[in-house]
Amino acid sequence: DPVIPLYLGADLLSNTDIRVENHPRYHAKFAKKGLATKIHFSSFRFQGLRVPAANNSLWFYSIQGLFRLAFEIYNKQEQLAVLENFQLETMLLLLENIDRYMNGSLDEKDATEAALALLNAEDWAKDSVYSSYMLTCIGRWIGQQFHAANSSISQKVESFKVQHIEQISDLPPAEELAAELFPEAMQTLLLHWMGLCDESTEGKRRSEYPILLLILEFANHNLITGVAHVLYSTLICK
Numbered sequence: 001d002p003v004i005p006l007y008l009g010a011d012l013l014s015n016t017d018i019r020v021e022n023h024p025r026y027h028a029k030f031a032k033k034g035l036a037t038k039i040h041f042s043s044f045r046f047q048g049l050r051v052p053a054a055n056n057s058l059w060f061y062s063i064q065g066l067f068r069l070a071f072e073i074y075n076k077q078e079q080l081a082v083l084e085n086f087q088l089e090t091m092l093l094l095l096e097n098i099d100r101y102m103n104g105s106l107d108e109k110d111a112t113e114a115a116l117a118l119l120n121a122e123d124w125a126k127d128s129v130y131s132s133y134m135l136t137c138i139g140r141w142i143g144q145q146f147h148a149a150n151s152s153i154s155q156k157v158e159s160f161k162v163q164h165i166e167q168i169s170d171l172p173p174a175e176e177l178a179a180e181l182f183p184e185a186m187q188t189l190l191l192h193w194m195g196l197c198d199e200s201t202e203g204k205r206r207s208e209y210p211i212l213l214l215i216l217e218f219a220n221h222n223l224i225t226g227v228a229h230v231l232y233s234t235l236i237c238k
Contacts, residue, residue, distance in 0.1 A: 007066050009036060009059030016073055026073075027059040035065030067091070071098065090117045146186060150220060157181055157222040171225060174213040175206070181224065182216045190215060 009027050018026060030036040040057040061069065070082045076099075083092045097114040100106040125132040160181055164171065171177060178187055190212050191197045196205040210227070217228040 006063055007061045009061055012061060012066065012069055013073075015078075018073070023059075030061065030065050030069060031059075033065075033068070035068050036061045071095070090121050093117050142185075142189070146183075146219075149183060153182065153220050154222055157220075157224060161224070169226065174209040174225075177224065178209065178213050178216055181222075182220065186216055186219075187212070 010023070013023050013026060027036050027038070031038065036059055038057050038059050066082065070079050074082070079095060080092070083095065094114055094117065097106060097110050100110055119134075124134045129135060161168070172180075188197075191205070194208065194212065195201065196208060196212075210225075213225065214228055214231070217223050217225065218232075223229050223232055
């Protein structure tokens with residue numbers, strides 16, 4: 001995609017330690033990354049700017065280029081000043097987490113907060129949930145993580161069956177089974193998907209948890225309840 005010129009390159013480098021004669025090299029470096037562009041002006045000149053007569057052009061940076069340049073060249077105080085000018089809490093959070101990542105101290109909680117900040121920054125799926133690129137990618141990633149956990153889930157289910165072989169027809173309630181045998185993340189996804197996450201839906205959640213448990217059993221290829229076995233025989237083993 002073409003870069004949208006927003007910020008004058010000369011201004012962005014004016015208060016840095018980079019010598020003026022080296023500015024073109026830095027501009028070209030960012031241009032190769034698609035973060036800056038040189039615009040040629042043929043019909044007019046700029047007053048107050050020293051632009052060679054034979055080269056009536058200026059470098060401009062996109063907002064992405066501004067933040068990338070700030071991260072690579074500015075000190076931390078200058079970086080914060082850039083963020084404060086935009087009043088973006090999300091950008092400040094991202095910058096802090098980038099710093100943690102560079103220092104090797106970024107943990108799962110930090111990464112989660114940064115990801116959620118970006119996800120909540122816009123209504124990314126407002127046009128259509130059917131064609132949301134972000135939802136598709138997130139769904140793929142979550143599915144891959146859950147699929148990778150299948151073997152450990154299977155071991156847990158098999159161990160449960162061995163321990164309850166005598167009570168297989170008298171199992172605990174669906175909510176207890178799901179909590180004991182399947183990852184919390186899977187339950188959280190389905191509860192929110194089914195609209196059963198609020199306190200006001202507690203009664204409905206209790207009555208529909210057997211459905212949620214069935215989904216978990218089939219999705220993980222681990223059948224536990226009698227209903228799941230009957231449905232599997234009906235749907236698959238015809």
